[in-house]
Amino acid sequence: MTSADEKRAGLVSALENVAGGNRAALREVYDMTSAKLLGVILRIMRDRDHAEDVLQEVYVKVWRRAARFDASKASPITWLCTIARNTAIDALRRSGKHGEAVGDSLPEVEDEAPLAEDMLCDAEDHDRLVRCLEALEQDQRRSIRMSFYDGLTHSQLADRMSVPLGTLKSWIRRGLSSLKGCLAGG
């Protein structure tokens, strides 16, 4: 077992303990994942205070939902990240502030893979996704990545990328379709 494997196994068992109502286990999950999730949330929210409010909400949800985490169906980090992204996107859209952020674009997230020992997801799954994204046409890849990291909708992305809505939608849809074929094909 590599140290990364051990870390992942530790995260799965901590989540199982959270499901059993163990508060110390929630702290373990928090220590292992909160910096990564705050990175994801802050990128979407843009505002540190609001991002930390969302982060807090995320771990309360993790506490309540841990019983429904199934390690055979999802990896702990994608499960956690799904909750974090959805909570951030909901908070942002509820606040109605999204339009203001569109103009001041942050630099796009780099494609460089993180160091293997820092990763909480399965390296093989991760590498396959990166490889399949690389195989997409540039506009398709870029629009999917921007929507993921910045939490933008079709029309916000079309504004950001200065293309007609129809063009943007077809980039995303064709991109997801190719991605699906590539990921399902192994």
Add this chain to the structure above:
Amino acid sequence: MADTPEDMNGEGPVDRDILAGEYALGVLEGAELREAQRLNLSDPTFAAQVKWWNNRLNLLAEHAEAIEPSPGVWRAVEAKLSSEVSEIGQVTPLEQPPRRGPAPWSIATALLGGGLAAAALALYLNTPTTPVTTAPPIVEAPEPGPQLVAQIASEDDALRLAGVIDSAAERLSLNVSGFAPGEGQTPVLWVVPEGGAPTSLGRIPEDGSFARDLTPGESALLAEGAALAVTYEDAAAPSYDAPTTPILLAGPLTEV
């Protein structure tokens, strides 16, 4: 598939699997978002597709920059959980307006099957509080409106819901069993109108029978083609705008 949104480019209907990917990515808005929300609640295949995408797209989170949260965040999480723990044991009262009209029939019967449900309904409709043999029909009595039933069970049969909606009387009756929400959670019933976003019908019991009057707005949503769904939600929330957890049960309303 005829009921999926049309591509704005006029390229025809969007493949459901791609719609699920767009929903997971969070790019949908307007009618397409509502349609995906509805499918995610009412169509287990679609919900599984959304999960498939989430499990893959969220691997990208590894590329986000790690940022240490301030110490106050964990303290706030702890404070929130402690306040919840102190509430354990306090039963949140269900909104249960006073009953009107005849006592509801035993809708446990509805669990037994469609035929029996219809028979139970027919029996109910024919046996009001007064004996059948007396008095001619009261002219002022409203014509019985459509009766809708939903009978839903989870795949493993552990969770069950039988619902009957009396449109004329604007009354909802439920019989539920097997729900086991986590601490601070409650089962919440949703109506998902065809082509519309889910609307909360409020908290329901974990087990047993429940009946209440419907508002005219709720009644209007409870029509043939709509679906009923149940999720676990925060028991302390003042209201429920949209489901925040995966669907536990969903099934269509059928007119009988």
